[in-house]
Amino acid sequence: MVVVLAVDALEYDKIEEFNCVNMKQTVYGKTDISEFKEPRTIVLWSSFMTGENKEKEVLAKGNRGMWNIRIPLSETFFSKFADPKVIDLPAYSYNLAQHEKERDLLKQFFKEDDQEKKKKIRSEYNQIAIQHHNKIKKEFLKSLKQDFDFILGYISVIDVIGHLNFGNKFLMQMLYDDLEKIVEQIKNIRDEPLLILSDHGMKAIGIFGEHSNYGYWSYNKGCDLENPKITEFYSFLTTI
Numbered sequence: 001m002v003v004v005l006a007v008d009a010l011e012y013d014k015i016e017e018f019n020c021v022n023m024k025q026t027v028y029g030k031t032d033i034s035e036f037k038e039p040r041t042i043v044l045w046s047s048f049m050t051g052e053n054k055e056k057e058v059l060a061k062g063n064r065g066m067w068n069i070r071i072p073l074s075e076t077f078f079s080k081f082a083d084p085k086v087i088d089l090p091a092y093s094y095n096l097a098q099h100e101k102e103r104d105l106l107k108q109f110f111k112e113d114d115q116e117k118k119k120k121i122r123s124e125y126n127q128i129a130i131q132h133h134n135k136i137k138k139e140f141l142k143s144l145k146q147d148f149d150f151i152l153g154y155i156s157v158i159d160v161i162g163h164l165n166f167g168n169k170f171l172m173q174m175l176y177d178d179l180e181k182i183v184e185q186i187k188n189i190r191d192e193p194l195l196i197l198s199d200h201g202m203k204a205i206g207i208f209g210e211h212s213n214y215g216y217w218s219y220n221k222g223c224d225l226e227n228p229k230i231t232e233f234y235s236f237l238t239t240i
């Protein structure tokens, strides 16, 4: 079995700052996404699963349309496995209703001028992101006890909450600590090849967060990859 923990906006500098020892596996570092004009979530995960730069194709769908993209299994490297399970991945199996809810609250937050109301919207936004995270976490950990030969769990909470709270160190550390626990639980359930991968990282703009222009990767065995491109994992994961 091959396991991928796909974490949106997992930031190299935060991993170091919080010294996340579980996520710093045998090899770890930044990924090279410099071939892309902008670090966009849908573009990067689409390129990851197909092994090809999908920026042009994705951008052609427009800002709203890109979230509806569903890449067929046959175009992804998941099809190289006999029984793959891919949980909540953008452009593949992502929960669109959840994304709509988050985007709607984000819009409301930036439109609102009243500080008290803003606070309320932020708290609702954080709450629905954490609820969704807990649901996905449960499904992912349960799947690890089943007979799939490939499991990918996609975690959105660090990106979603980061956009409104990246300058809140206490909250961000809590989320990174939770990820540390997830990695520990994965290792307790199975000792399998484990790739931790982010599409891009995040940098602080005051209290808010913006995508940074590199991603993060970490693998629990020695390997030849160095500052890899996100498209390189297609062949890496299918030749382990």
Ligand SMILES: [Zn+2]
Pocket (backbone or CB within 6 Å): 008, 009, 040, 041, 042, 159, 199, 200
């Ligand atoms: Zn992202």
